[in-house]
Amino acid sequence: MAYEVCEAADEVGELNARLRDATPQEILRVAIERHGGKIALVSSFGSESAVLLHMAAQIDPDIAVIFLDTGMLFGQTLDYRKQLAQRLGLTGVRDERPQFQDLAVHDPNADLWKSDTDACCHIRKVLPLDRALKGFDGWITGRKRFQGGDRIRLQVVERGEGKLKFNPLANWTKADIDAYVAEHDLPAHPLVAFGYPSIGCWPCTRPVEEGQDERSGRWAGSEKTECGIHTPRASSIVEVGGDI
Numbered sequence: 001m002a003y004e005v006c007e008a009a010d011e012v013g014e015l016n017a018r019l020r021d022a023t024p025q026e027i028l029r030v031a032i033e034r035h036g037g038k039i040a041l042v043s044s045f046g047s048e049s050a051v052l053l054h055m056a057a058q059i060d061p062d063i064a065v066i067f068l069d070t071g072m073l074f075g076q077t078l079d080y081r082k083q084l085a086q087r088l089g090l091t092g093v094r095d096e097r098p099q100f101q102d103l104a105v106h107d108p109n110a111d112l113w114k115s116d117t118d119a120c121c122h123i124r125k126v127l128p129l130d131r132a133l134k135g136f137d138g139w140i141t142g143r144k145r146f147q148g149g150d151r152i153r154l155q156v157v158e159r160g161e162g163k164l165k166f167n168p169l170a171n172w173t174k175a176d177i178d179a180y181v182a183e184h185d186l187p188a189h190p191l192v193a194f195g196y197p198s199i200g201c202w203p204c205t206r207p208v209e210e211g212q213d214e215r216s217g218r219w220a221g222s223e224k225t226e227c228g229i230h231t232p233r234a235s236s237i238v239e240v241g242g243d244i
């Protein structure tokens, strides 16, 4: 077991050394070619998602894209997910939803977010992602270091949920993102124009003032900064049963 842990750490270290200064497209290509059809891109179809999705579509339009439809998303996000996938020619987008039994037992009135956001995120995001990632050897995220919080230490390659996890945009700045969007004329999420630089579920997302941290509108007024899919699993809530 110790040998396997060392071997896994070596693999992450070797990939980081190799890709530390690579472009996002080079990182994506390495990730996709290394894992073939066994890698999934996890996307929120949020304010900056079009960049990574566009890059991935240029390499493999059939790549599996996991979209966590929590049941609490803005209608604009659901529309954007459909329109953007079609525009980019992405054929592998999967809408992953919370399990009916988990909602029935732990959140029957759809108001768990009012009392326990960690538990709500666990049922609506973490467990669905864990189920969706079964069968994949690696995953790709759109996180950037400039987003702040725990993300300022983000590495290009890490290990998450026992799988290699690639963050092709880790090194990019907001200016890089904006320039790419302009160069490729990518459509913006409709809520960006209304002051939402980071977009999650409607109960937990607020618009922010000009100059504020872009993720400051997420779980505003609480200590929470991440939904839990990128942090070690902590909730004591377990799945109730299989999908129906």
Ligand code: SF4
Pocket: 070, 072, 113, 116, 117, 118, 120, 121, 122, 124, 125, 200, 201, 202, 203, 204, 227
């Ligand atoms: S972001 Fe809010 S509504 Fe969405 S899953 Fe987390 S706590 Fe629930």
